Amino acid sequence: AQSVTQLDSQVPVFEEAPVELRCNYSSSVSVYLFWYVQYPNQGLQLLLKYLSGSTLVKGINGFEAEFNKSQTSFHLRKPSVHISDTAEYFCAVSYNQGGKLIFGQGTELSVKP
Amino acid sequence: GAVVSQHPSWVICKSGTSVKIECRSLDFQATTMFWYRQFPKQSLMLMATSNEGSKATYEQGVEKDKFLINHASLTLSTLTVTSAHPEDSSFYICSAAKRDRGNEQYFGPGTRLTVT
Numbered sequence: 185a186q187s188v189t190q191l192d193s194q195v196p197v198f199e200e201a202p203v204e205l206r207c208n209y210s211s212s213v214s215v216y217l218f219w220y221v222q223y224p225n226q227g228l229q230l231l232l233k234y235l236s237g238s239t240l241v242k243g244i245n246g247f248e249a250e251f252n253k254s255q256t257s258f259h260l261r262k263p264s265v266h267i268s269d270t271a272e273y274f275c276a277v278s279y280n281q282g283g284k285l286i287f288g289q290g291t292e293l294s295v296k297p
Numbered sequence: 298g299a300v301v302s303q304h305p306s307w308v309i310c311k312s313g314t315s316v317k318i319e320c321r322s323l324d325f326q327a328t329t330m331f332w333y334r335q336f337p338k339q340s341l342m343l344m345a346t347s348n349e350g351s352k353a354t355y356e357q358g359v360e361k362d363k364f365l366i367n368h369a370s371l372t373l374s375t376l377t378v379t380s381a382h383p384e385d386s387s388f389y390i391c392s393a394a395k396r397d398r399g400n401e402q403y404f405g406p407g408t409r410l411t412v413t
Contacts, residue, residue: 220404227301227390227404228341235399274340282400284331287340 186210188277190288198296199267205260205291207275217258218276219249228274234258270295298324301393303405310381310412317377318408320391326371327393331402335388347374381412
């Protein structure tokens with residue numbers, strides 16, 4: 185079955201430190217990959233997406249992610265986090281453009297002063 | 298822009314009653330909308346895919362007679378939770394696919410349903 189695994193349920197980090205949120209997916213076919221952020225009691229906002237082309241994808245709020253086909257990973261990174269980055273982050277995969285999304289379990293990023 | 302709204306943002310209803318949640322794409326037309334359910338501290342689970350003018354496609358395990366979906370226009374899809382029970386309490390989120398953005402999904406702000 186197709187699945188997405190976010191390896192860390194919670195990631196505490198100090199302000200201005202770098203962070204990496206890990207995401208692995210299971211697939212032997214081409215995929216489209218996404219990272220979303222969710223603030224409390226709100227919907228999802230797209231941070232970035234990989235559809236094709238360059239494996240390094242830059243998104244909003246200083247986030248970036250790298251698609252690694254051999255490791256079936258799409259880890260999210262930010263070199264220096266802010267308090268305002270505290271939120272839940274979801275990795276998602278789609279197996280056709282515009283198709284349904286399969287979400288990972290989510291990673292709670294907690295940025296402390 | 299691509300704005301998706303949901304109404305209401307929160308609702309409390311008594312067990313046994315029905316409640317309707319609206320999902321609107323405000324500045325674009327969406328032939329496809331999706332309905333998700335999210336339990337506290339958990340991920341989003343796709344409930345159904347709603348296509349304008351046709352019947353919704355439900356995911357395995359989702360009761361179509363309990364969660365009625367209507368996609369009557371290119372900007373509106375509704376989810377009706379019939380005969381609601383406390384276990385239906387959840388956060389319901391919709392998304393709308395924007396065709397000129399490769400059918401990228403834009404998410405609504407969610408509706409918090411509490412059944413007492």
